[in-house]
Amino acid sequence: MTVDVALDAPALLARVEALTGFVLGADGVLPAPRLARARGLARRAEDRLRLSGEHTVVALAGATGSGKSSLFNALARMELSTVGVRRPTTAHSFACVWGRSGTPPLLDWLDVAPERRFTRESALDADDEAGLRGLVLLDLPDFDTLAAEHRVEVDRMLELVDLIVWVTDPQKYADQVIHDRYLRAFHRHGEVTLVVLNQADRLTPADRQRCVDDLAGLLAGDGLPDVPVFAVSAVAADPGSEQLRAAIARAVAGRRSALRRLAADLDDLAAEMNDVMDGPVGPNSVTTDQVGLLADSLAAAAGVPAVARAAGEAYQQRSRWALRRIWGVPPNDPLAELLASDPGAGQEPAQRAAVRAFTEPLAQRLPLPWATALTDGVKGGLAELPGRLRRIVTATDVSSATAPVWRLLGAARWVGVLAALAGAGWLAVAHRSGVTVPVLLIAAGLIVALAVTVGARSLLAARTRAARGAADQRLREAVSELTRSSLVEPVREVLARYAQARDALRAIRG
């Protein structure tokens, strides 16, 4: 049931705006027919709020032969609509307006043909119709006959009007069609619903009361326990007709029916959308751990560890070469060999499994349409993933340059060795001039050569590790970037839209 808080126009407008937001968020996620309903309501609500708030559109809806047209005439106190015995009678809606200003746009919106519009209040009427000023009364076709086009017109009008007066009669008040197809569907619209038991003059007063009570019981079964029932005779003056007139006058004077109607529509829609909304999940539900795990799995599947290892080995080989020969590069390159063998070949299953392990826990927290949207969202990224990962692995420059230090060290070692050899020669050919200098030369040369050899080993190990680490890091950064842009972002986008739609739905509830 609508609460009165929602009944000032700005609050209702905010709910309608939330509905627009909901439609935007859910576009492409929810099935088109459901979305179309929401979209239709948003448009309808905006239209109605823009149009005259001074007028209240009241529709007389009922089965054929229940006397809608007679009641229409009785309320207008004029013979406007033809009352026929042939069933069904009216195929179009007729409108009667009390008070003139502002109605043509409203009637255009309702799509009532100009020749079927009547104006009630004229100069001739003095003030006895003043109570209904602002009323737009519609006489709708029937909804229960063989003429299917009548039902279409009724259903269209019932979407638009502010207040519905259901007209039934002692013969038809328990028909399945009015209860199951209509009243039940409008069970949230109790505040804009009146029920009339017409042709009450055909019953004895006692029967009339029993009938009204029975009808009220059926209405309660439809979910409309508080709706007033008026026993009315359209052809004879009776107290019921006056009560009905007074009830309509109250609704017209209050000018709240349009808002109440839209509020009930929004309640309806919010309830209907309940099953596509679940717990609070948003873009921030994707943790850095989850993203990191995904990137790691993808990097492993792409062969990043193997490539990094090969990059380290290549560095080691080149450095050793430089240390020993000073000049040139080794003939074989482990990195190039590895890349040539395509370390990530055929790893699509592993990549898909990694992405599945990432999306599934998130999808499980979402209602089904959103879960589907989430898995669909990564499909594009997933399709491009193998090629992009291969490009990262092959195109990223992971080889560390051979540092000059190895050539210098190599040169130093050669110098040390040569110095030691020179000292030894000196010692052999010129021992008269003393041994101090050559011995020192030998010692220094050997020390240098030895120091370079020992120092280079640990330095090489450290630099190799560093080279491998650098390659690994560079590759992982590229894979992380790819993961974020082509997989995590689409997921976050779906989650953001879900959160938006969810917030909007809460706002729609008012």
Place this chain on the structure above:
Amino acid sequence: MPIGHSLTVSSRAAAGSRAEGATASAGAASARPETDDPGPVEGIAESDYPVAGAPPPPLVPDETPAEPEPEMEAGPEPAGPVAASAAEGEPPPDGNPEPEAEAEAQPEAESRSETQPETQPEPPATEVTDSDRHHGDPQAELIASLRWVRAELGQARFPLALPDAAAAAERATALTAQLDDYLLPRLARLDAPLLMVVGGPTGAGKSTLVNSLVRAPVSQAGVLRPTTRAPVLVSAPGDMRWFLATAAPTDPALLPGLERTTGHVEPGALRMISAPGLPRGVALLDAPDLDSIVTENRRLAEQLLAAGDLWLFVTSAARYSDAVPWAALRAARDRGTRLALLLNRVPDGAEDEILDHLAELLDAENLADIQLFVLPEATLDGQGLLAEHQVAPIAAWLTELGEDPHHRVRVVGDTLGGALAALRWGAEEVADALDRQYAAGMVLRESVREGYAAARFAVESAIGNGILLRGEVLPGWWGFVHDGGLDELLRAPLTGPQRRPRSAASGGRLLAALSAALATLVAEVGAQAADRVRAAWMTQPAGAALLSGTRPDGAETRLDRARVLAREWLARIPDETGGEATALLVALGVLGGDLPLDDRLRSRVHGVLGHGAVRALVGRSRADRFARILGLLDADAAALTGPLAKVDAAAEAAHQLRQALLAGPQEEAA
């Protein structure tokens, strides 16, 4: 007799096969409660000796009409033993007073016992042809074949949510109900009084009309809607016995599922009232309304309408163009029911206009020759009855219908003929719907088959391409090769005691990594197959309905199952080889595929793997792996196709139904 004239026998096989089938169903019949009429058991005893020449039992003594009618001679004539026993030896669902309960209790056993003999129809057919020719009774044969049709219709199921499934199920139920409630009982007693159902929308004045016709307040009328919550059957005192429930399954009463009461009102039960004011030969059934919000009323009304020989459709000036009753009227027309229409509560002066319009509507529905009555909106007398002179035309019409047996039989024959034609037509549609169920099931099955065939291919080609040693496993593989593990493996003795290799640690790691990679591959391929099948099913209405609300099952559980598979398979290899080193070698042989090695090493590995003993081990282990993966994927596929098992029988059911329709007497090519 119109039935005998217009409908004749085309196939004798049915009667013979049914006699044989009856033996098989003896168990089902004798298992029934003691309180049942012993009739069926006797019938079975006879059916065992179809041509024994024993004096044929009178078909049903009760049926001998009290007032013999010239055209009825074919009916009560003693039936040939075969036909009679076939009819009597039938499994009892049709004769049971509660057909629904019966059908649920023994549908399976019964169907097989009945349908099996159909596969070899020739021997019994030739055996009985002789006696059949002499004692052939089209009516009994018709009843027998109708019972077969009824049994098949009772078993028709439409588990797949095809667009036509609900309608077909409804039609099958409606046809079953019509057979139980009307056709079978009516064929068994063609001379019973006419049953006229007074039906129509709520508030049209049905009960008031019935009361006025019998000049007594027998049916509750009132201002509150809906009124007639319990249907009332009014008959002349002498006719009442025709409508009472009978226990004998061979002699079913009309509407066997409805309890009879006299006197007090009981919802859902048929109240039997004998009214001296009613002419003999016609009974009135005041049905609940067709359009009220009480669902049971509507259902009961439809059931009763299907059981009447005639339908007096009562409507009012306010209601004559309501959509709901017209739908029922159309259904009755299609069923071949004789119709009459009463336009009630017509306001003064409106008669001409309404009648013109009504005639237009009737014309549009092909009902122009319907019997039409008009009553004005009238005040009721103290008893709530219409004035006698107002209902006089209707009363006269009733008397005319009832008193002339020829006329009566013609009416029954018309309705029966129409109903049989409609039955055939409707049952054909049911059979078509069953075929569509089967076809839809096959389409869904085919997508499962395709999806999982692709999955099997994907696994095998991935392993063959050597992807399990690449990607994540590649560093471990390299480590193993560079540490000399592979070399050691290739040198190790292939049989006999093995030393624990130096590289055992890296070998173990490699094996674990291989196992994990295999699990990932199998799980992912299975998940992809499931995704593919889901996508294919979603494009089919039946598939989408089966999947609606379900989610793809958890990747985590799928991975767990695949891990178990990989572990169990790996655990089997050392059992067979006896050594860890050989186990790793065999695992490489089975999972390695195109090994990431240089050519020299690769040919060395292949050389070792090609060695006799290892080759045999690899072959066995590969077969084991293949079988395990196949088993896992097949289990997944079976979980998907499980719900489709229900439609596998649909094609056979459609075939049986068509056979049953063919078995009955056909309309003569005039």
